[in-house]
Amino acid sequence: MDIIGIGYLGFESTKLDEWRSYGPEVLGFQIGKSPEADAESLYFRIDDRRHRFAFHPGKVDRLAYIGWEARGKLEFEAAARRLREAGIEVTMGDAALRELRGVRDVFRFRDPVGYQHELFYGQKWMPRSFVPGRPHGGFVAGERGLGHLVVITPEFPPELEHFLTEVMGFHYYGAGAGKGKTAFYRSRLNDSTSHDIAYGHGPGKMGIQHVGLFVKNLRDVGETYDIVKQRKLPMMMTLGQHTQDPHVSFYHFSPGGFAIEVITELEPWHPDGFELNPEQLSTWGHELVGPILGPSVRTPEDVQDAEGLEVLAALARKRAAA
The missing domain is CATH 3.10.180.10 (2,3-Dihydroxybiphenyl 1,2-Dioxygenase, domain 1)
Structure with missing residues (x-):
């Protein structure tokens, strides 16, 4: 697949207020404009793209989706065909999802252990529009992803x-x-x-x-x-x-x-x-002064949705039958 890299990441969070100050004041992120249909979520920019990180209100703090960027329309369509030919379910995004992600088109799929992935192309951007949340020299993203x-x-x-x-x-x-x-x-x-x-x-x-x-x-x-x-x-x-x-x-x-x-x-x-x-x-x-696995790593039941847990369960059934 002709994939550039990770274009955006989406999270569920119980700490939106903390992220609202931490993102700009510590990391130098810019708070972006939230889509009208997702006004309660927090969107961050690190370059001229509409956003790179989205934090949605949730009951737990977890990674919700990984957004990969295809080079363009033809590569996007070829990737969808490749996944389907491999027996992987592909769910095309509707107009509402395209608007939330700010992209030309997007589809969703799962990896074999249940993580939610998305592939998109054509994310909205505006040249020279990024303004860091504090004095900062800027981030390296673009051609290599975020x-x-x-x-x-x-x-x-x-x-x-x-x-x-x-x-x-x-x-x-x-x-x-x-x-x-x-x-x-x-x-x-x-x-x-x-x-x-x-x-x-x-x-x-x-x-x-x-x-x-x-x-x-x-x-x-x-x-x-x-x-x-x-x-x-x-x-x-x-x-x-x-x-x-x-x-x-x-x-x-x-x-x-x-x-x-x-x-x-x-x-x-x-x-x-x-x-x-x-x-x-x-x-x-790189002296280790804290745990390698923070509180974001828990049991699958703590951090996965129902569909992701079913993917894991199906994997376990397949291994048991082998």
């Missing part, structure tokens, strides 16, 4: 890897230096990073572990780091540099219970084309 996402899956079946590599057409970038079963994947059109999404195996657990946001310079990382410390926000990892990527970053916990990794690249991504096997996670820093 950043990356790491989710936890209670099962790691062969169907999941087949779905990501053979159906979605993602490049498999290995497990990195992490412990346990983890897999990094990047979209076919993105050769600027090691991963757009990663799945980590957490038996009996599910939910979003962290979101990686790229900023344009080291100063933005450092200023955000200072704000996080001044506000005494919970930290996961201190400032450091990864081995696998030319990234300097730190991790702290958001109001949603998942971590935000604020990242800048010291040098361009190395287009190696092969799987690296680093001996350690980072070359310096």
Whole structure:
């Protein structure tokens, strides 16, 4: 599939008031205009797109959907055909959903462990319209998507890897230096990073572990780091540099219970084309000062909707019958 990367993310939240101040004041997000049909939700901008993050009122704090961006109309239609040919149910978005997402067209589908995905093309934008919520040099998005996402899956079946590599057409970038079963994947059109999404195996657990946001310079990382410390926000990892990527970053916990990794690249991504096997996670820093799995990772029953739980149940029935 000709996918650029993650175009937007949607969450359900019990803490909209906290996000309303945290987004602009800590991260530098701009509060966007909410659609008339979704006035109670909170929309954030990090560039000239209409929005990149949406937080909808909910009974729990959870990841609601992952929005992938197709290059254009023809690629969008080809992707829908590919999913259907693979036996995956595709639900085309109606005019109401297109308006909420601000896109030309969109459809929805599930991965083999139940996470809700969307694919769209043609999101609305206005050049030079992004105004950060505080003094900030800006975010790196556009041609590579908004950043990356790491989710936890209670099962790691062969169907999941087949779905990501053979159906979605993602490049498999290995497990990195992490412990346990983890897999990094990047979209076919993105050769600027090691991963757009990663799945980590957490038996009996599910939910979003962290979101990686790229900023344009080291100063933005450092200023955000200072704000996080001044506000005494919970930290996961201190400032450091990864081995696998030319990234300097730190991790702290958001109001949603998942971590935000604020990242800048010291040098361009190395287009190696092969799987690296680093001996350690980072070359310096990244001291672990908090839990790897925050309160956003719980049981599937806590963070999944009924349709997602049925996908997991069907997977369990299939494994039992094998």
